[in-house]
Amino acid sequence: TQKTTDGLDAVARHMLADAESAHREALAHHLALGLVGKVVRVDDVICAYTFGYELSPSVFCVLLEVTDHRIPGLAQYVFREFCREAAGRGYEFVNTMDDSGLRSLARSKQAYHPCRLVPNYIATEG
Numbered sequence: 001t002q003k004t005t006d007g008l009d010a011v012a013r014h015m016l017a018d019a020e021s022a023h024r025e026a027l028a029h030h031l032a033l034g035l036v037g038k039v040v041r042v043d044d045v046i047c048a049y050t051f052g053y054e055l056s057p058s059v060f061c062v063l064l065e066v067t068d069h070r071i072p073g074l075a076q077y078v079f080r081e082f083c084r085e086a087a088g089r090g091y092e093f094v095n096t097m098d099d100s101g102l103r104s105l106a107r108s109k110q111a112y113h114p115c116r117l118v119p120n121y122i123a124t125e126g
Contacts, residue, residue, distance in 0.1 A: 015100065023064055026051055035063065038082055040074065047071055048078045053084075060086040061095040079112070 030036040030037055030051060040101035048067040055061040064084065067075040083094050099106035 001110040023066070026064055038078065040078060042071070048074050050082050052082070055095055059095050060091040061089050061097065063097070
């Protein structure tokens with residue numbers, strides 16, 4: 001699926017373009033990267049996908065998750081099922097990573113009532 005850039009500022013457009021190339025690489029090389037994933041199709045059209053990896057024996061990390069927001073409940077379904085499968089494989093925690101500074105993503109992640117928030121830092125040379 002392709003996301004629209006209508007209404008996005010320059011920073012958001014750059015983040016979307018950057019994420020697209022990362023997603024293409026992850027999808028193309030998921031086996032070599034050790035990623036586990038799920039794809040949801042509706043009428044043979046990919047409407048959602050999610051991929052993650054084992055961070056530790058007790059923590060599974062969701063690396064990528066994309067859903068078609070025009071389909072009500074799809075994002076919640078994908079996340080719930082991926083977490084259910086992770087729990088079935090013995091993982092105690094699911095790390096959904098950071099919100100990339102996006103308020104809507106932060107609200108969405110908070111809606112799942114995380115048991116803990118871990119500070120995230122970016123190191124730069126300079």
